[in-house]
Amino acid sequence: MTTQQLHEQILQKKSFLCVGLDPDLEKMPQHLLETEDPIFEFNKAIIDATHDLTVGYKPNTAFFEAYGIKGWMSLQKTINYINENYPDIFTIADAKRGDIGNTSSMYAKAFFEDLNFDSVTVAPYMGKDSVEPFLAFENKHTIMLALTSNEGAFDFQTLNTGGKELYKQVLETSKTWKNSENLMYVVGATKAEYFAEIRKIVPDSFLLVPGIGAQGGSLSEVCKYGMNDKIGLLVNSARAIIYASKGTDFAEKAREQALKVQLEMAEIIDSKF
Numbered sequence: 001m002t003t004q005q006l007h008e009q010i011l012q013k014k015s016f017l018c019v020g021l022d023p024d025l026e027k028m029p030q031h032l033l034e035t036e037d038p039i040f041e042f043n044k045a046i047i048d049a050t051h052d053l054t055v056g057y058k059p060n061t062a063f064f065e066a067y068g069i070k071g072w073m074s075l076q077k078t079i080n081y082i083n084e085n086y087p088d089i090f091t092i093a094d095a096k097r098g099d100i101g102n103t104s105s106m107y108a109k110a111f112f113e114d115l116n117f118d119s120v121t122v123a124p125y126m127g128k129d130s131v132e133p134f135l136a137f138e139n140k141h142t143i144m145l146a147l148t149s150n151e152g153a154f155d156f157q158t159l160n161t162g163g164k165e166l167y168k169q170v171l172e173t174s175k176t177w178k179n180s181e182n183l184m185y186v187v188g189a190t191k192a193e194y195f196a197e198i199r200k201i202v203p204d205s206f207l208l209v210p211g212i213g214a215q216g217g218s219l220s221e222v223c224k225y226g227m228n229d230k231i232g233l234l235v236n237s238a239r240a241i242i243y244a245s246k247g248t249d250f251a252e253k254a255r256e257q258a259l260k261v262q263l264e265m266a267e268i269i270d271s272k273f
Protein backbone atom coordinates (compact mmCIF):
# COMPACT_ATOMS: atom_id res chain seq x y z
CA MET A 1 0.00 0.00 0.00
CA THR A 2 1.24 3.52 -0.76
CA THR A 3 1.08 6.38 1.74
CA GLN A 4 -1.24 8.16 -0.73
CA GLN A 5 -3.70 5.24 -0.54
CA LEU A 6 -3.48 5.35 3.25
CA HIS A 7 -4.15 9.08 3.21
CA GLU A 8 -7.18 8.61 0.95
CA GLN A 9 -8.59 5.95 3.25
CA ILE A 10 -8.15 8.27 6.25
CA LEU A 11 -10.16 10.99 4.51
CA GLN A 12 -12.82 8.57 3.35
CA LYS A 13 -13.33 6.96 6.76
CA LYS A 14 -12.63 10.16 8.71
CA SER A 15 -10.42 8.05 10.90
CA PHE A 16 -6.73 7.66 11.57
CA LEU A 17 -7.32 4.95 14.14
CA CYS A 18 -5.21 1.82 14.22
CA VAL A 19 -6.60 -0.97 16.37
CA GLY A 20 -3.93 -2.88 18.24
CA LEU A 21 -4.47 -6.65 18.18
CA ASP A 22 -2.74 -7.79 21.38
CA PRO A 23 -4.60 -11.02 22.16
CA ASP A 24 -4.19 -12.35 25.68
CA LEU A 25 -6.01 -15.60 26.57
CA GLU A 26 -6.40 -14.42 30.16
CA LYS A 27 -8.35 -11.35 29.10
CA MET A 28 -10.56 -13.03 26.53
CA PRO A 29 -14.20 -14.04 26.99
CA GLN A 30 -14.61 -17.54 28.39
CA HIS A 31 -16.73 -18.87 25.51
CA LEU A 32 -13.90 -18.29 23.01
CA LEU A 33 -11.48 -20.42 24.99
CA GLU A 34 -13.50 -23.48 24.02
CA THR A 35 -12.92 -22.91 20.29
CA GLU A 36 -10.13 -24.46 18.22
CA ASP A 37 -8.23 -21.18 17.77
CA PRO A 38 -9.39 -18.63 20.38
CA ILE A 39 -6.82 -16.02 19.34
CA PHE A 40 -7.95 -16.01 15.72
CA GLU A 41 -11.65 -16.11 16.67
CA PHE A 42 -11.11 -13.15 19.00
CA ASN A 43 -9.21 -11.14 16.36
CA LYS A 44 -11.72 -11.99 13.63
CA ALA A 45 -14.64 -10.79 15.76
CA ILE A 46 -12.82 -7.55 16.66
CA ILE A 47 -11.86 -6.97 13.00
CA ASP A 48 -15.39 -7.60 11.70
CA ALA A 49 -16.80 -5.24 14.34
CA THR A 50 -14.37 -2.36 13.73
CA HIS A 51 -13.15 -2.47 10.10
CA ASP A 52 -15.20 0.54 8.95
CA LEU A 53 -13.94 2.70 11.83
CA THR A 54 -10.23 2.00 11.56
CA VAL A 55 -7.60 2.39 8.85
CA GLY A 56 -5.06 0.04 10.39
CA TYR A 57 -4.57 -3.09 12.44
CA LYS A 58 -1.42 -3.67 14.42
CA PRO A 59 -0.96 -7.19 15.72
CA ASN A 60 1.86 -7.16 18.25
CA THR A 61 3.78 -10.36 17.53
CA ALA A 62 4.69 -10.89 21.21
CA PHE A 63 1.07 -11.75 21.94
CA PHE A 64 1.23 -14.51 19.33
CA GLU A 65 4.79 -15.72 19.86
CA ALA A 66 3.96 -16.27 23.54
CA TYR A 67 1.78 -19.22 22.44
CA GLY A 68 4.47 -20.88 20.31
CA ILE A 69 3.72 -22.40 16.94
CA LYS A 70 -0.05 -22.17 17.54
CA GLY A 71 0.28 -18.46 18.18
CA TRP A 72 2.29 -17.96 15.00
CA MET A 73 -0.40 -19.80 13.04
CA SER A 74 -3.04 -17.51 14.59
CA LEU A 75 -0.98 -14.52 13.45
CA GLN A 76 -0.86 -15.91 9.91
CA LYS A 77 -4.61 -16.55 9.90
CA THR A 78 -5.23 -13.03 11.24
CA ILE A 79 -3.16 -11.23 8.58
CA ASN A 80 -4.63 -13.44 5.83
CA TYR A 81 -8.13 -12.67 7.08
CA ILE A 82 -7.50 -8.91 6.94
CA ASN A 83 -5.81 -9.08 3.52
CA GLU A 84 -8.58 -11.21 2.03
CA ASN A 85 -11.58 -9.43 3.53
CA TYR A 86 -10.42 -5.85 4.06
CA PRO A 87 -7.54 -5.36 1.60
CA ASP A 88 -7.61 -1.56 1.91
CA ILE A 89 -6.66 -1.65 5.57
CA PHE A 90 -3.04 -0.87 6.47
CA THR A 91 -1.38 -3.65 8.43
CA ILE A 92 1.50 -3.35 10.87
CA ALA A 93 3.50 -6.25 12.24
CA ASP A 94 4.59 -4.87 15.57
CA ALA A 95 7.72 -6.97 15.97
CA LYS A 96 10.37 -4.32 16.81
CA ARG A 97 13.10 -6.11 14.83
CA GLY A 98 16.55 -5.00 13.60
CA ASP A 99 19.87 -6.90 13.38
CA ILE A 100 22.97 -7.11 11.18
CA GLY A 101 22.11 -6.68 7.50
CA ASN A 102 21.70 -10.27 6.34
CA THR A 103 19.56 -11.08 9.38
CA SER A 104 17.40 -7.99 8.90
CA SER A 105 16.81 -9.11 5.29
CA MET A 106 15.36 -12.36 6.63
CA TYR A 107 13.13 -10.49 9.10
CA ALA A 108 11.95 -8.29 6.24
CA LYS A 109 11.12 -11.34 4.12
CA ALA A 110 9.23 -12.91 7.02
CA PHE A 111 6.93 -9.94 7.49
CA PHE A 112 6.71 -8.43 4.00
CA GLU A 113 6.81 -11.53 1.80
CA ASP A 114 5.73 -14.54 3.81
CA LEU A 115 3.09 -12.84 5.97
CA ASN A 116 2.42 -9.96 3.55
CA PHE A 117 2.15 -7.15 6.09
CA ASP A 118 2.27 -3.57 4.78
CA SER A 119 4.73 -2.54 7.46
CA VAL A 120 6.86 -3.66 10.38
CA THR A 121 8.18 -1.89 13.46
CA VAL A 122 11.96 -1.74 13.78
CA ALA A 123 14.37 -0.58 16.49
CA PRO A 124 17.08 1.86 15.31
CA TYR A 125 19.77 0.89 17.81
CA MET A 126 21.96 -1.10 15.37
CA GLY A 127 21.92 1.69 12.79
CA LYS A 128 21.81 2.10 9.03
CA ASP A 129 22.72 -1.40 7.83
CA SER A 130 20.19 -2.94 10.22
CA VAL A 131 17.30 -0.86 8.84
CA GLU A 132 18.09 -0.47 5.12
CA PRO A 133 17.23 -4.11 4.26
CA PHE A 134 13.65 -3.36 5.34
CA LEU A 135 13.55 -0.17 3.25
CA ALA A 136 14.38 -2.03 0.03
CA PHE A 137 10.83 -3.37 -0.33
CA GLU A 138 8.61 -1.34 -2.65
CA ASN A 139 5.32 -0.11 -1.17
CA LYS A 140 6.22 -1.58 2.20
CA HIS A 141 6.90 0.61 5.21
CA THR A 142 9.36 0.45 8.05
CA ILE A 143 8.16 2.06 11.24
CA MET A 144 11.17 2.98 13.33
CA LEU A 145 11.05 3.70 17.04
CA ALA A 146 11.80 7.39 17.61
CA LEU A 147 10.37 8.45 20.98
CA THR A 148 8.47 5.65 22.66
CA SER A 149 5.48 5.92 24.99
CA ASN A 150 7.00 4.22 28.02
CA GLU A 151 8.86 5.69 31.01
CA GLY A 152 12.11 4.04 29.89
CA ALA A 153 12.11 6.32 26.83
CA PHE A 154 13.93 8.81 29.10
CA ASP A 155 16.77 6.34 29.80
CA PHE A 156 18.38 6.76 26.37
CA GLN A 157 16.13 8.41 23.79
CA THR A 158 16.18 11.89 25.32
CA LEU A 159 19.86 11.84 26.33
CA ASN A 160 21.92 14.70 25.00
CA THR A 161 24.35 13.27 22.46
CA GLY A 162 26.69 15.90 21.01
CA GLY A 163 24.30 18.80 21.63
CA LYS A 164 21.20 16.97 20.44
CA GLU A 165 18.78 14.53 22.00
CA LEU A 166 19.31 11.02 20.73
CA TYR A 167 15.81 10.62 19.28
CA LYS A 168 16.37 13.75 17.16
CA GLN A 169 19.68 12.36 15.92
CA VAL A 170 17.92 9.10 15.05
CA LEU A 171 15.28 10.98 13.03
CA GLU A 172 17.82 13.16 11.21
CA THR A 173 20.26 10.38 10.38
CA SER A 174 17.53 8.03 9.17
CA LYS A 175 16.53 10.59 6.54
CA THR A 176 19.92 10.06 4.81
CA TRP A 177 19.42 6.30 4.39
CA LYS A 178 18.64 4.65 1.06
CA ASN A 179 14.87 4.50 0.37
CA SER A 180 14.18 6.59 3.48
CA GLU A 181 10.85 7.59 1.91
CA ASN A 182 9.67 4.16 3.13
CA LEU A 183 10.17 5.18 6.76
CA MET A 184 7.51 6.03 9.30
CA TYR A 185 8.23 6.68 12.97
CA VAL A 186 6.81 5.64 16.34
CA VAL A 187 6.13 8.51 18.74
CA GLY A 188 4.23 7.83 21.95
CA ALA A 189 0.99 9.69 22.63
CA THR A 190 2.24 10.16 26.19
CA LYS A 191 4.95 12.46 24.81
CA ALA A 192 2.64 14.98 23.10
CA GLU A 193 4.81 17.97 24.07
CA TYR A 194 7.63 16.61 21.86
CA PHE A 195 5.59 16.44 18.65
CA ALA A 196 6.27 20.01 17.50
CA GLU A 197 10.04 19.41 17.61
CA ILE A 198 9.64 16.06 15.85
CA ARG A 199 7.57 17.64 13.08
CA LYS A 200 10.41 20.14 12.44
CA ILE A 201 12.64 17.18 11.48
CA VAL A 202 10.11 14.90 9.76
CA PRO A 203 7.31 17.20 8.58
CA ASP A 204 5.89 14.82 5.97
CA SER A 205 6.32 11.37 7.49
CA PHE A 206 3.54 9.26 8.92
CA LEU A 207 3.84 8.84 12.69
CA LEU A 208 2.50 5.75 14.43
CA VAL A 209 1.26 6.96 17.80
CA PRO A 210 0.52 4.35 20.47
CA GLY A 211 -0.41 5.36 24.02
CA ILE A 212 -3.94 6.72 23.97
CA GLY A 213 -6.45 4.67 25.99
CA ALA A 214 -4.81 2.39 28.54
CA GLN A 215 -1.58 4.45 28.71
CA GLY A 216 -3.45 7.74 29.16
CA GLY A 217 -2.18 9.84 26.21
CA SER A 218 -4.42 12.60 24.87
CA LEU A 219 -5.71 12.38 21.28
CA SER A 220 -6.40 16.11 21.04
CA GLU A 221 -2.88 17.03 22.24
CA VAL A 222 -1.30 14.58 19.78
CA CYS A 223 -3.33 16.10 16.94
CA LYS A 224 -2.60 19.67 18.00
CA TYR A 225 1.16 19.21 17.74
CA GLY A 226 1.58 16.14 15.54
CA MET A 227 -0.81 16.51 12.62
CA ASN A 228 0.57 17.68 9.30
CA ASP A 229 -1.31 18.96 6.25
CA LYS A 230 -1.99 15.35 5.15
CA ILE A 231 -2.96 14.32 8.69
CA GLY A 232 0.16 12.10 8.88
CA LEU A 233 -0.88 10.21 11.99
CA LEU A 234 -1.92 6.66 12.78
CA VAL A 235 -3.11 6.58 16.37
CA ASN A 236 -3.09 3.14 17.94
CA SER A 237 -5.23 1.83 20.77
CA ALA A 238 -5.31 -1.79 21.87
CA ARG A 239 -6.51 -2.67 25.39
CA ALA A 240 -9.03 0.17 25.71
CA ILE A 241 -10.80 -1.15 22.61
CA ILE A 242 -10.29 -4.90 22.44
CA TYR A 243 -10.89 -5.57 26.14
CA ALA A 244 -13.85 -3.24 26.61
CA SER A 245 -15.85 -6.29 27.75
CA LYS A 246 -14.98 -9.86 28.77
CA GLY A 247 -18.52 -11.07 28.00
CA THR A 248 -20.16 -12.43 24.86
CA ASP A 249 -20.71 -8.79 23.83
CA PHE A 250 -16.93 -8.11 23.61
CA ALA A 251 -16.95 -7.29 19.88
CA GLU A 252 -19.93 -4.97 20.20
CA LYS A 253 -18.29 -3.16 23.13
CA ALA A 254 -15.02 -2.94 21.20
CA ARG A 255 -16.94 -1.28 18.38
CA GLU A 256 -18.46 1.23 20.81
CA GLN A 257 -14.99 2.21 22.06
CA ALA A 258 -13.57 2.39 18.52
CA LEU A 259 -16.53 4.52 17.46
CA LYS A 260 -15.89 6.98 20.31
CA VAL A 261 -12.31 7.47 19.12
CA GLN A 262 -13.36 7.66 15.46
CA LEU A 263 -15.97 10.33 16.19
CA GLU A 264 -13.37 12.41 18.01
CA MET A 265 -11.07 12.00 15.01
CA ALA A 266 -13.83 12.98 12.55
CA GLU A 267 -14.44 16.14 14.54
CA ILE A 268 -10.74 17.02 14.44
CA ILE A 269 -10.51 16.30 10.70
CA ASP A 270 -13.62 18.39 9.99
CA SER A 271 -12.29 21.32 11.99
CA LYS A 272 -8.89 21.31 10.23
CA PHE A 273 -9.52 20.26 6.62
Ligand SMILES: O=C(O)c1cc(=O)[nH]c(=O)n1[C@@H]1O[C@H](COP(=O)(O)O)[C@@H](O)[C@H]1O
Pocket residue numbers: 020022060094121147148149150186187188210211212213214215236237238239240
Ligand atom coordinates in the same frame (compact mmCIF):
# COMPACT_ATOMS: atom_id res chain seq x y z
O1 LIG B 1 5.63 0.12 18.61
C1 LIG B 1 4.58 0.17 19.26
O2 LIG B 1 3.51 -0.09 18.76
C2 LIG B 1 4.65 0.72 20.63
C3 LIG B 1 5.59 1.69 20.86
C4 LIG B 1 5.52 2.45 22.02
O3 LIG B 1 6.28 3.39 22.21
N1 LIG B 1 4.57 2.16 22.94
C5 LIG B 1 3.64 1.16 22.75
O4 LIG B 1 2.76 1.00 23.61
N2 LIG B 1 3.71 0.38 21.62
C6 LIG B 1 2.78 -0.76 21.44
O5 LIG B 1 1.47 -0.26 21.25
C7 LIG B 1 0.50 -1.09 21.92
C8 LIG B 1 -0.18 -0.24 22.99
O6 LIG B 1 -1.24 -0.94 23.55
P1 LIG B 1 -2.31 -0.27 24.55
O7 LIG B 1 -1.53 0.47 25.58
O8 LIG B 1 -3.04 -1.46 25.07
O9 LIG B 1 -3.18 0.64 23.72
C9 LIG B 1 1.29 -2.28 22.47
O10 LIG B 1 1.25 -3.30 21.50
C10 LIG B 1 2.70 -1.74 22.60
O11 LIG B 1 3.66 -2.76 22.46
